[in-house]
Amino acid sequence: MKMKYTIVAEDGRAKSAHIETVHGEIETPVFMNVGTVGAIKGAVSTADLKEIGCQVELSNTYHLHVRTGDKLIKEFGGLRAFMNWDRPVLTDSGGFQVFSLASLRKIKEEGVSFSSHIDGHKIFMGPEESMQIQSNLGSTIAMAFDECPPALAERKYIEQSVARTERWLARCKTEMARLNSLEDTVNPDQLLFGINQGGILEDVRIANAEKISEMDLDGYAVGGLAVGESHEEMYATLDAVVPHLPKAKPTYLMGVGTPLNIIEGVARGIDFFDCVYPSRNGRHGHVYTKMGKLNLFNKKYELDHKPIEEGCLCPACRDYSRAYIRHLLKAGEMLGMRLCTLHNLYFYNKMMEDIRTSIRNGSFETYRREMHESMEAGEHETK
């Protein structure tokens, strides 16, 4: 059994599924908590992750390859054993770093040459290298090695890039099948998700989606969004492309996003999401509530006795005031970042649970509308 994907309920185009993997079950729509280097930044442990309702942890191929090294991690039985996480893990392929570390790279047909952001040494990564690293990491789900072109790049560049990413995808699939069959592989049932690209060019997106759908991959991601285009353009692109991906397979909107971005993604049939917002913003004192985002660095919280969000059951809201957390942040204490990060991840995971519940009892549209009204209204408190 590699994976069993069962749609449990549908509400409009929103779907909620139950997934069985060799590393445990996943209920979708799900938010994957981002731990790029095998840990959620902000001193969050795997025990914390369980407490705040994390189903899937996400780590990065490129980052773990340059430090501390995937071969070392394989010696410890793969990333899940190494980091003491007994639930599913998804590894990003390193493809996004082709985009985000653009100043340090050179792209060719075989793959990409990087300068390490750690010490500057040359690294080559192509589809085979990415699959080998992800195989060593032994993640539940490996992502295809792709190029994420700037959303607003010119058509000619995007078409060439997408065509190359399609060729890379075929190489990823062949290499992953070979690696899964090896005797000493960490996870012989490792899954591979393909990635749809095409900027905001709907015809390119659709043609690519149809092509990769025929390749019978374990799941399909929409990449290359939330990289500079407007929300409207992102939603329109999803409207166009998701119907061309296999409905009986998991879908994943990479790197998205704000709570409302996620709700809109769900409304368009997406199962998986990930985003650095809850953790990065948490480290910067920006915390999410149903009434919008608060910046705890703001002076107005100096004397605020209330928890971040009334009624929230996260470890931060359970025991601490906004004023104390603001004090910790101002003082540069790690506990401040940790509490904000825990709150934000709890908020995201709880929101996904509420989304699943609403889809399963047919009230998703009501939930969607109420969240828009509430989040956009913001806080109207005086103190």
Added chain:
RNA sequence: GUGGGUGUGGCGCAGUUGGCUAGCGCGUCAGAUUGUGGCUCUGAAGGCCGAGGGUUCGAGUCCCUUUACCCACC
């Protein structure tokens, strides 16, 4: 008491041989951040340049007086 040094936004400092709306770092206040370099970026507020007098078209810059603090010596 004698000699020397220093007083410029909350803190630490720049301010050329006197020249136009007095700068910088940190801090403060506010805003950005979407498959993560605990980073970075953007904007704002805040100063009668210790006090008083003088020279000059013009003084944070020169002169006199005074005051506060620091160092050394007695």
